[in-house]
Amino acid sequence: MSTRRKFLSKAAAGTAAVGTGTILGAPAIHAQSKIKWRMQTYAGPALAEHVIKPAIDSFNKIAGDEMEIELYFADQLVPTGELFRALQKGTIDAVQSDDDSMASPTEVTVFGGYFPFASRYSLDVPVLFNQYGLGKIWEEEYEKVGVKWLSAGAWDPCHFATKDPIRSLEDLKGKRVFTFPTAGRFLNQFGVVPVTLPWEDIEVAVQTGELDGVAWSGITEDYTVGWSDVTNYFLTNNISGAWAGSFYANMDKYQELPPHLQELLKLTMDSSHYYRQWWYWGGEADLRVNGPDMELTTIPDEEWATVETAAIKFWDEIAAESETKAKVVEIFKQYNAVMEKAGRPYRYS
Incomplete structure (x- = not known):
């Protein structure tokens, strides 16, 4: 708020200065500002x-x-x-x-x-x-x-950092999580409750129990911004690689x-x-191995495949909304097909 006040004050001062200069008939300044x-x-x-x-x-x-x-x-x-x-x-x-x-x-x-x-x-x-x-x-x-x-x-990739462990899709149900609008829309079908708050309020919201965790970043950000201090577990499954x-x-x-x-x-x-x-x-690699604050948890691959399958259905739902969205989704599909066919190191099936 202090910064916003200074921002508005500078704008007002600049306007006043221009007005004063006009009244006093100050000479024009031709130098490149x-x-x-x-x-x-x-x-x-x-x-x-x-x-x-x-x-x-x-x-x-x-x-x-x-x-x-x-x-x-x-x-x-x-x-x-x-x-x-x-x-x-x-x-x-x-x-x-x-x-x-x-x-x-x-x-x-x-x-x-x-x-x-x-x-x-x-x-x-x-x-x-x-x-x-x-x-x-x-x-x-x-x-x-x-x-x-x-x-x-x-x-970074998108992972869950939570106060309680997540080891199955069932554990996601009812979790109040700070995340992005589209990610929240997708995760809602698995019982996740997306919450929108100012970024600087997230750490306190986790401490007070207003939030159960975040699905906003990878582990590098969790440590950098202090979220690792208020969460105990990091889910290695992610809903996006970047x-x-x-x-x-x-x-x-x-x-x-x-x-x-x-x-x-x-x-x-x-x-x-x-x-x-x-x-x-x-x-991401270093903090998974050496980070002292959070324990790693994983949802088994066969169960997580349910989420990956749901994502493709979600893509098709988005594609049906407009011609431009359909064009973007088709590019995603073409690209991922190429990566899968290319094999290692592009994709590990």
Whole structure:
């Protein structure tokens, strides 16, 4: 709230300064002023230290006197669920999030975050966007609503971290879990009760019993943001191999950038994607083996196959909703068929 007040105060002060300058007849300043963007990420401070801050720090160093991106964390300027509207209006200039969490009014929103079993590994996401055509679809869908979709990348897989152990599908029933909208919609059929809360309130909500756990991340995030301190068990089965998130910009602000700064922004996003690839991949393995806070549990493969079968039915339900959704689902099916036929190391049946 303090940050929001400062944000609004700066905006008001800037408006007042412009008005005063006009009244006093101050001479026009012809020198090129430094471009300043405000970017908000879905991530809280501890997580942002890895998933976005190193890349933005690098951008600012290279851009020097030409441009600066001011980075804000989850809910600092606007609630995560209002990120799209703020971006569209130009209240903020850029966003790092998934389509699902920021409630984008597009045909592809349902596929952001964790779309059940759309990926097995983190490398699946950039391949789908860059080689199988998802990037083109996302770009076209966001152009329709006046926002510039910039780039997609992968994060961690989606696992349950809970206070009580989960060793069967029966154990999922009645569990109040913080998760993504589409993941919650899918998991509801197994008795999971999806709960939506501000990101920074999750740890306390688990402590007080308002939540039984989270299905928001992999084990790397559980340890990084402190959720491992309030949960006791980590379920090794996951409903997706990688979170799919993107960078977006206000269309007008992006088009005003000179070409070389647009290119620098692209390289910065690529740097961010690469950092997450190795940080999560290494962290997921290391913390399963060496993490001291959570005990690993597993639902047997033959029982978990029920969930995987339900995911394919869920895909078909989503595909029936629109032509664009059907196109995306068909790409998922084609891609996964290729991976299965390719065999090891792409897929282990």
